[in-house]
Amino acid sequence: MEIPEIPNLIHYAIPVFVITVIIEAILTVKIKLDEYEFKDAFTSISMGLGNVAIGLLTKGVTLALFIWLYQFRLITIPFTWWAWFILLFAEDFVYYWNHRIAHESRLFWASHIVHHSSQKYNLSTALRQTWTGSFYTFIFWLPLIIIGFHPVMVLVQMSISLLYQYWIHTELITKLPNWFEAIFNTPSHHRVHHATNPQYLDRNHAGIFIIWDKLFGTFEPEVEKPIYGLVKNIETYNPVKVAFMEWYHMLKDVFSSKTSVAKKILYLLKPPGWRHDGTGILSTDLRKKWEQKQKREQ
Template sequence: MPNFPNIILFAIPFFILAMLVELFVTAKQHIKSYEMKDSFSSLTMGLGNVLLGFVSKALVLWAFLYVYDHFRLATIPIIWWSFVLIFFADDISYYWFHRVSHTCRLFWASHVVHHSSKHYNLSTALRQTWSGSFYSFIFWIWMPLLGFHPAMIMLQMSISLLYQFWIHTETIDKMPKWFEAIMNTPSHHRVHHGSNPLYLDRNHAGILIIWDKIFGTFQLELKDEKVVYGLVKNINTFNPIKIAFIEWIYLFKDVLTGKKSIKNRILYLIKPPGWSHDGTGKISNDLRNEWLIKKKTYDTK
């Protein structure tokens, strides 16, 4: 087993220092991106994620090792070119995991935690799930099957998570054009955290924004459409326990209560957030189309 370092733990002092610098800069720029209770909730969610990570990562590593040891189709050596391959393999895996996390309520129930803040700053990057790490790894299970060593996979997943820390800020407007064209940036990720109908379920990138452009989920941040952070229906709480589990409660309530067919109960697990069996709910595409129609009408007038 290669002895790669746990880079997330080593990065914690950097996270703290970066947040202090951002707080100073935003204060000078008169940007009100921090709220004490909100930031404390984000930090608590991050700490819980790290602590639970000791258990979840052990289970994920075991699953990867089991597949690697018993079912791998080849053996990819741990040399420089395999790190290039795994960079792209991990990044496209993350894209599809992230996209499904917005379009399947079973995955949204854990991912919603990251979108629950109405503020956007570096502390928001630390607002991580307490439950998703135990099952989201299925999007990476093809990699040990192909022959990537589990330790390499875990390392690259951490590198991706580390990269995504710095893009949670309003202090950076735009990066150089070539960088914006290829990489995920603060501007692209601000769109992803927007509750504006135009911005819903867009820019699912981890490190490379090219996947969104290839698969049709890219949206540019527009000057005349200021990002409104948070959820379509905000949970309005700073309680970490509620933040972590409230959507799970709503989900199980929809699945288990009321007069519904077995099919509809199952559909609540796999359909997008906002879907309802009686047709009264609205998913992000419905909200976006309504907004576009209203905007077209307004522009025509």
């Protein structure tokens, strides 16, 4: 099968990103939702540009690996409308689990934390992307290649998913029609995902479709006003620190903890906040405390 040219969707969208970020900043200041934090936005945009630059290398490597693996596919799925329709849901299902595990395993959180490090929530936050994740998170999409989806199809659909998720990073849109909120990921759903309120922690991992969160028990509706950022914020606008700080802390825990090799490895596999001596604070613990508080107040 001849390999068609891959459209560089993210690169084509960059001018749109820039224009919409500027428009949102003007509207935010004008209607006084909150004072727009330009330093924070600059950090997010810097992270996004770095992600695009690194992606020029990693996407080439990923495509080469996908093409090599494609020879071992179970079936050959053609470039047809129904194949793209199936892939829309299949890729989104894979994204859900990739995103969920990024919150449940510190090795993947070390990259994903970048996206959650802003204490603001606007379109520039969508551009705050990892510089390291593309080197290894592609493994979640390998099953799609083995099933028989062409590598080009998978990479294009991955880009479409990222483009969809851009517009949901805003506070200017409150709620959309009920039918849309029931099926699709929306600004309201994704504000919950970025929030540190105990009841919102590690919820709404959806890419395009919120149905996966509802099916697998990770859905939480937006009720109280979200508080954005991390449970413990990093307090820096330095893009290099934002990109690598969690890697530093994670590896420091691995090599400096006085425990067995097996438990050292668990610092990579266990959720963020886990410690071998039980002194860590996990997001699940915070959520349980909130649930217990809710029961006492009922």
